[in-house]
Amino acid sequence: MAIFSKTCEYAxxxxxxxxxxxxxxxxxxxxDIAAGIDSPELYLGKILQDLSRRGLISSAKGPNGGFFITxxxxxxxxxxxxxxxxxxxxxxxxxLGLKQCSELNPCPLHNEFKEIRSTLTSMLSRITVGEFNDxxxxxILALRKAEDDLPFNNKKKSK
Amino acid sequence: MAIFSKTCEYAxxxxxxxxxxxxxxxxxxxxDIAAGIDSPELYLGKILQDLSRRGLISSAKGPNGGFFITxxxxxxxxxxxxxxxxxxxxxxxxxLGLKQCSELNPCPLHNEFKEIRSTLTSMLSRITVGEFNDxxxxxILALRKAEDDLPFNNKKKSK
DNA sequence: CGCGAAGAAGACAATTATATCTTTTATTGT
DNA sequence: ACAATAAAAGATATAATTGTCTTCTTCGCG
Numbered sequence: 001m002a003i004f005s006k007t008c009e010y011a012x013x014x015x016x017x018x019x020x021x022x023x024x025x026x027x028x029x030x031x032d033i034a035a036g037i038d039s040p041e042l043y044l045g046k047i048l049q050d051l052s053r054r055g056l057i058s059s060a061k062g063p064n065g066g067f068f069i070t071x072x073x074x075x076x077x078x079x080x081x082x083x084x085x086x087x088x089x090x091x092x093x094x095x096l097g098l099k100q101c102s103e104l105n106p107c108p109l110h111n112e113f114k115e116i117r118s119t120l121t122s123m124l125s126r127i128t129v130g131e132f133n134d135x136x137x138x139x140i141l142a143l144r145k146a147e148d149d150l151p152f153n154n155k156k157k158s159k
Numbered sequence: 160m161a162i163f164s165k166t167c168e169y170a171x172x173x174x175x176x177x178x179x180x181x182x183x184x185x186x187x188x189x190x191d192i193a194a195g196i197d198s199p200e201l202y203l204g205k206i207l208q209d210l211s212r213r214g215l216i217s218s219a220k221g222p223n224g225g226f227f228i229t230x231x232x233x234x235x236x237x238x239x240x241x242x243x244x245x246x247x248x249x250x251x252x253x254x255l256g257l258k259q260c261s262e263l264n265p266c267p268l269h270n271e272f273k274e275i276r277s278t279l280t281s282m283l284s285r286i287t288v289g290e291f292n293d294x295x296x297x298x299i300l301a302l303r304k305a306e307d308d309l310p311f312n313n314k315k316k317s318k
Numbered sequence: 319c320g321c322g323a324a325g326a327a328g329a330c331a332a333t334t335a336t337a338t339c340t341t342t343t344a345t346t347g348t
Numbered sequence: 349a350c351a352a353t354a355a356a357a358g359a360t361a362t363a364a365t366t367g368t369c370t371t372c373t374t375c376g377c378g
Binding site (some may be wrong): 001002003004005006008009010012013016038086087089090093095096097098100101105106107108109110112113115116119120123127131132135136141142143144145 | 160161162163164165167168169171172175197245246248249252254255256257259260264265266267268269271272274275278279282286290291294295300301302303304
């Protein structure tokens with residue numbers, strides 16, 4: 001068990017990827033995103049649909065279409081993505097899965113988990129979707145393998 | 160997605176429960192544990208088997224048998240349970256699921272996750288299996304619903 | 319010894335998460 | 349209008365997780 005579900009990992013990486021592409025002025029298609037973040041293309045399609053329906057990203061059909069992220073969405077914290085995909089159980093539930101766990105009837109790890117949760121929540125609330133654009137463009141941060149590991153076909157799409 | 164898998168939640172609660180019973184000198188059967196922590200009885204059986212095979216709890220068959228926890232096991236940190244059940248992906252993997260994420264090739268959340276992980280790790284390493292015995296006995300902490308919600312048959316086992 | 323109480327073990331069923339495929343719809347450029 | 353492109357949507361497949369059932373083995377006690 002990682003912190004996020006696989007779906008959520010793909011979603012976060014995809015959103016960072018799209019944000020970065022948007023910041024240099026281009027829309028990106030599913031194929032390019034999948035290549036850019038190392039994810040199964042068709043599955044990613046479903047995830048992007050979902051994010052788009054929830055208003056976390058935008059999309060356009062047709063030639064020159066693709067996914068993009070508008071200005072204000074760049075300032076969304078990534079906790080929104082996590083909540084949209086994985087729900088809020090990471091932030092609200094009892095660490096031991098007790099429905100009735102509360103201040104009055106706490107489980108043994110209740111107080112410890114409050115700390116973990118608040119650390120997580122504040123981190124994910126602080127980081128925004130557009131925050132890493134420059135580092136991603138500069139190659140300082142990665143959403144997949146290193147750049148020179150990219151398959152040769154990753155440039156045929158630059159229009 | 161909660162932090163731990165459901166299986167792991169049951170496991171931790173069960174171990175706390177057994178530890179507490181052991182500390183007052185009795186072995187406990189699967190049925191009583193399941194009732195004590197609100198878990199499916201038969202599924203719990205599998206989990207306890209697994210923990211027992213890994214040496215995190217002990218068991219005895221036959222009449223007056225049941226599960227118990229020996230002295231030194233009481234000092235085990237609960238991170239051992241988590242690792243046994245959920246593996247160590249919570250503690251070592253990249254938060255965005257990138258296999259090649261590292262200091263040299265970090266994902267955008269790499270440094271933030273180091274903090275989360277170390278908080279989690281130290282907390283789970285610090286808390287021991289026997290740590291809450293007194294509070295559990297005293298009813299200050301809970302592993303299920305409040306005591307007075309217990310089904311009437313929970314005392315028929317006191318031997 | 320032999321019965322009953324318990325855990326051990328393996329097969330199986332249901333659910334959820336993950337992934338793929340196919341068809342449809344919308345948009346753009348010509 | 350037409351052809352090409354790209355996302356949307358729905359149906360289906362696979363795998364992992366979670367949960368149940370049945371049978372077997374072991375042990376303690378009379």
